[in-house]
Amino acid sequence: MGFKCGLVGLPNVGKSTLFTALSSLPVERAKYPFATVEPNRAIVPVKDERLSKVAALVSSAEVTPATLIIVDIAGLIEGASRGEGLGNRFLAHIREMDLLLHVVRGFDAPDIPHMAGEPEPKQDIETVELELIFSDLSVLEKRLERVQRSVKGPAREAAAEKEFLEKMHDHLSTGKTARSMKITALEEKILESLQLLTAKPVVYVVNIDEKDITKEEPAAVKTVQALARAEGAPVISICASLEGELEEMEEEDKILFLQEYGLEETSLNRLIKVGYDYLQLITYFTIKGQEARAWAVPKGTTARRGAGEVHSDMEKGFIAAEVINWRELLEVGSVTSAKENGILRLEGRDYLIRDGDVIYFRFKV
Numbered sequence: 001m002g003f004k005c006g007l008v009g010l011p012n013v014g015k016s017t018l019f020t021a022l023s024s025l026p027v028e029r030a031k032y033p034f035a036t037v038e039p040n041r042a043i044v045p046v047k048d049e050r051l052s053k054v055a056a057l058v059s060s061a062e063v064t065p066a067t068l069i070i071v072d073i074a075g076l077i078e079g080a081s082r083g084e085g086l087g088n089r090f091l092a093h094i095r096e097m098d099l100l101l102h103v104v105r106g107f108d109a110p111d112i113p114h115m116a117g118e119p120e121p122k123q124d125i126e127t128v129e130l131e132l133i134f135s136d137l138s139v140l141e142k143r144l145e146r147v148q149r150s151v152k153g154p155a156r157e158a159a160a161e162k163e164f165l166e167k168m169h170d171h172l173s174t175g176k177t178a179r180s181m182k183i184t185a186l187e188e189k190i191l192e193s194l195q196l197l198t199a200k201p202v203v204y205v206v207n208i209d210e211k212d213i214t215k216e217e218p219a220a221v222k223t224v225q226a227l228a229r230a231e232g233a234p235v236i237s238i239c240a241s242l243e244g245e246l247e248e249m250e251e252e253d254k255i256l257f258l259q260e261y262g263l264e265e266t267s268l269n270r271l272i273k274v275g276y277d278y279l280q281l282i283t284y285f286t287i288k289g290q291e292a293r294a295w296a297v298p299k300g301t302t303a304r305r306g307a308g309e310v311h312s313d314m315e316k317g318f319i320a321a322e323v324i325n326w327r328e329l330l331e332v333g334s335v336t337s338a339k340e341n342g343i344l345r346l347e348g349r350d351y352l353i354r355d356g357d358v359i360y361f362r363f364k365v
């Protein structure tokens with residue numbers, strides 16, 4: 001299953017509106033805060049023209065795109081980590097995510113209350129981040145207690161872990177996020193096991209006013225860009241209310257509508273591009289019987305691991321992978337002629353899958 005991204009942010013910033021824009025699911029959107037209590041979830045297909053072309057070439061009856069899971073999480077406010085607002089119950093939902101989409105309010109609407117008075121992008125981001133930092137600090141403190149109690153274990157490892165936990169605790173205590181701390185490969189393992197919320201990669205999404213769409217860079221976007229630059233995080237600006245109204249439209253009509261506002265792409269497609277790029281995901285294709293299918297994996301995934309995405313038996317019994325780039329396959333016209341022309345490469349278990357590969361896995365059961 002594709003990567004999971006969670007919409008986080010203050011209440012009333014347009015998370016559910018954006019969720020509807022991205023998923024075409026008409027969920028509750030309201031002028032009052034905490035309209036969302038239980039998270040909304042959607043599995044969204046990732047549009048890929050390469051897949052359609054490959055599928056057409058081999059006359060696949062079934063075309064299965066890669067997917068993305070989008071979760072619209074309840075808004076959080078100052079004090080959330082101590083139970084304010086909807087409390088910290090939903091922090092668990094954030095923990096499951098691979099990527100956070102931090103939604104920042106960039107639209108002006110006096111009738112829609114903002115939790116902190118006026119929307120102040122910088123301060124709003126800090127408020128949300130601080131709550132996540134508090135939650136991480138308590139995770140660290142619990143772990144530290146445990147490490148200190150178990151000093152009888154393998155002493156050197158425990159000492160290294162303790163040292164890292166303390167270092168991270170100091171770092172977070174200054175109001176910084178876990179992802180902003182430089183760490184070693186060894187520490188990376190400990191960090192992963194902690195599942196800290198502020199260690200997750202973030203894409204900032206500025207929800208701008210309709211009237212600002214044609215502006216080069218509205219003030220809110222500039223502010224967020226400056227902040228994001230410091231941590232190398234991407235920023236995209238969208239107008240959720242504009243696309244949130246189009247849930248019943250087919251994608252082509254949506255694009256035609258957006259073009260009237262000077263927008264070339266749906267926010268979903270823009271988000272997918274940014275997300276894949278930031279998470280360094282690549283796509284490969286499989287053709288099996290009547291089904292052509294796309295799979296998304298992190299760059300650096302081996303052929304054997306890629307086979308495991310399709311089925312765990314294929315990873316266990318992996319023999320080899322027959323590989324051809326999708327474009328080459330289109331050029332040569334069929335798999336048979338690719339074989340005859342020697343363009344279909346035979347790769348071993350450690351072959352690093354490349355973006356755009358069409359792969360036939362050979363395995364024994």
Ligand SMILES: Nc1nc2c(ncn2[C@@H]2O[C@H](COP(=O)(O)OP(=O)(O)OP(=O)(O)O)[C@@H](O)[C@H]2O)c(=O)[nH]1
Nearest residue numbers: 011012013014015016017029030033034035036075
């Ligand atoms: N003017 C304007 N209003 C918007 C925009 N995006 C969302 N809204 C409105 O803002 C209100 C709140 O939007 P929601 O999508 O419910 O916000 P939310 O972040 O999910 O809020 P919670 O679930 O309470 O945390 C709704 O009335 C939306 O119609 C926008 O871009 N411009």
Ligand SMILES: [Mg+2]
Nearest residue numbers: 015016035036
């Ligand atoms: Mg909501």
